[in-house]
Amino acid sequence: MSRYILQIHCPDQPGLIAGTTQVLAKAGANIVDLTQHTAKDINTFFLRAVFEIEGDGEEEIKKHLETLAPHLQLSWKIYDTSKKERLALFVSKTDHCLYDLLLKHRDGDLPCEFSCIVGNHTDLAAVGGSFGVPFYYVPSNKDKDIPENRFREIIAETNTDTVILARYMQILSAKFTEEFKYRIINIHHGFLPAFKGAKPYHQAWAKGVKIIGATAHFATEDLDQGPIIAQDVQRVPETASIEELVELGKDIEKRTLSSAVKLWLEHRVFVHEGRTFIL
Amino acid sequence: MSRYILQIHCPDQPGLIAGTTQVLAKAGANIVDLTQHTAKDINTFFLRAVFEIEGDGEEEIKKHLETLAPHLQLSWKIYDTSKKERLALFVSKTDHCLYDLLLKHRDGDLPCEFSCIVGNHTDLAAVGGSFGVPFYYVPSNKDKDIPENRFREIIAETNTDTVILARYMQILSAKFTEEFKYRIINIHHGFLPAFKGAKPYHQAWAKGVKIIGATAHFATEDLDQGPIIAQDVQRVPETASIEELVELGKDIEKRTLSSAVKLWLEHRVFVHEGRTFIL
Amino acid sequence: MSRYILQIHCPDQPGLIAGTTQVLAKAGANIVDLTQHTAKDINTFFLRAVFEIEGDGEEEIKKHLETLAPHLQLSWKIYDTSKKERLALFVSKTDHCLYDLLLKHRDGDLPCEFSCIVGNHTDLAAVGGSFGVPFYYVPSNKDKDIPENRFREIIAETNTDTVILARYMQILSAKFTEEFKYRIINIHHGFLPAFKGAKPYHQAWAKGVKIIGATAHFATEDLDQGPIIAQDVQRVPETASIEELVELGKDIEKRTLSSAVKLWLEHRVFVHEGRTFIL
């Protein structure tokens, strides 16, 4: 028995759940877990199903869905859970997000493999070593093509599926984010859409906000505007200095990024018209 | 087209979702919303489906489920959403939970009718009047049978489905809670299972807890031990006095009770082996 | 014994606390509660002291502070807690914030008097009646001077100290907000600085934010930009519709506004360089 995850989204219409579950049942699949949501405001149907099946039953399901797809305007994908997603971790000098991901993975809480760590500084090279993940030093350059071409090579060489910007402090080009659309997850150290851009904790302090947050989102051309995957917040002591906001923020950042990565690995993230739906 | 909500829970086994959705599809129902959860720790399957159907298609579905029930050990129920649940609100002197429910209902946020307000004091009689809900004064008595017999009459006369203890400060007898099992919802002004019994805010203060909470649960014989429907918490200022804890607590109590009532009215609450599962 | 609250803020320098407490001690005051904060990022000192004193000792303290003020660049104010602040409540058609304030006041949780309710619709006139607060109907007008002149009269006639915009859905002129600077508190139904302007819940839904919030702030010329007094947030179910966001938002709005009003009445709010410090 192998385990798969099916994602479907399409315009809503009667019979979608019954139809889908019948396709799975006919092929001999056992549905382990199913979540369905219809976003009434945009009349769109989302479905995530975890199923188990023997032999090559998965192929039969795929054929059925291919047949149905044009008729129902289905967007669908099936993930084989035995094939672990390979993540590249991009970092600069700050290590709290990096450690949180590495330690959670070692504890068995993140079902993935880390293909590599890529740093534009060498500060965190040793961390890679102690966790057995190869470290690549790719210095930044005014000409973004130079590091980004190297990224393309590394991503190909290491069979990387998704890039996690774990406090990587460089801006990627529109060309690059477009090329790896919805395959790059960033942690923004602010509660988006507030506090876009640099120094969000300074902005938050100057505004006197009473609650700070972090946002994990897909990197897109529009900086800090990509679809939001996860957010978390924390009330701040009124007397906190900017430095203390930064420090508090680290905890929020690391748990928000880890949480987004986990949702991603469990194939719970749908992107539709510029926003996510998490099932 | 009428809209119904189906609740099923049973021991887990392959094919439950496909089987259920086929029963609905065959009868011509359109599934609007479906949530399913398998609690792996106890190998139990839960399903909630909202569906629309024409004419008496509902009857056909009921027949099918009756046939399947013994075989699959199904517990199931179908609710007709056009028949609004009738709630009795039991109160004493405190009105924050009462007002919150009445105002949310008037705003269209709670799909129910209020059959009556029952008070063991007359303080809140006028509130009933201003919202057009009949008020019954049933004074407390050492012999619990006296008020509880009156409750039985009122519940029957007013066609009450569920009793909401909206800060009703009397203990109901085991006989009564057993008779109306899972039909009485209480708000406990503490984070259960901590701070059972009287004066939870005094207890919380004496312990120096940093966070207080409230718990909405079904009333059962074991006071403050019934299955939990909703909980909420709030961080307390370190310098809060007991009086300030009580005041802070009121906000948590009212939003927790309203939230539980809403989950109940949407038929999202399953009770299984002493705990709830909310779908 | 009368009770007073002293607020001081000024550029930081050694000896401020000792100096201040000595002024109070010499006049025979007993300090009941003192909070002090130095915002190191802007080198500014804030102090709030609650003290009790007999006879006209308060006058002696005021004289001392007047003498010190130019030397130390002191901004200071003393509030007599026996004189209750008088609040005008401005409303439109929505009543959740209005009721929350009226009920909390009746429960003794807000130390103020309500001077009047002002509505640009008559929908909530009866609410005023049932709580014994006079209602003034001031319809909106393209020429903002017309209602705002009426506001000036009402504020004067009713001895109003502070205006609370309890979901008052009209924009006040820059002239008016400037005239009543830091005397008008607004509840914005969004987590500022994100989601400024109209329909914040639509904006939040379209962005797919995972957490929504509300912000109580002083009304200023720059709409939705005034100094923030209180904020609160709540995680939203992924499947929430816009309508459900609006409904969830009401709870956050009312508790955030009530909380801001309470901080204000306790004279805990300092405004300095466009942001508040709450002590």
Added chain:
Amino acid sequence: MSRYILQIHCPDQPGLIAGTTQVLAKAGANIVDLTQHTAKDINTFFLRAVFEIEGDGEEEIKKHLETLAPHLQLSWKIYDTSKKERLALFVSKTDHCLYDLLLKHRDGDLPCEFSCIVGNHTDLAAVGGSFGVPFYYVPSNKDKDIPENRFREIIAETNTDTVILARYMQILSAKFTEEFKYRIINIHHGFLPAFKGAKPYHQAWAKGVKIIGATAHFATEDLDQGPIIAQDVQRVPETASIEELVELGKDIEKRTLSSAVKLWLEHRVFVHEGRTFIL
């Protein structure tokens, strides 16, 4: 200029703040930060003051306070912030709390030194190595005196001030916790006073609680009953399995323990009649 932190608590009476700040002012101290709280429910005064002073001015202050102490029933202590507290970290096999403390310390967010790591297993010996903290292996024993005598030696040898039980899964004897009263901080993986004892996540799951938490507290004879220093909570997905609760709990545990350690190191923690007051 050296920086000190003064803690005072005593029965409340008029003039305490003015008196205290005068003692500091006369000795030439500059008060940098002062927080004061009077717990009215028990009529007790708490004060924390950060001050700077030149030369041996600190000695003069101590003499004054010694003179005042019997008269005012003062409990007081002065901490020299240039002398860093030395913490011993006790662990078993689980490393999330250990790493969080070590990494926060390396980032400069915890003003202390780690005197040693003590493990009843050798699993985490290498972690000590990579952070330059000596690791002591002290296996458990039915006769608690055997490891605890070794603890006494290690604490003495390494000049340990405070012991942090960073998920140390053994119960210390009453003799030991009494000997090091308020010098041992434990992280309990549950929201105390609920879910005392073993397997709190199993208990929480069985109760169907909607929110889980962690509690950092002083270790005392009564297991899981010591004064609470910090608590945090997190809403749990309704569908979470026990295993997922455990995983979610790790994040809460580590941030709650780190937060308690920080409060402790900043000398913000007062213990009075079985509960803490955090200033």
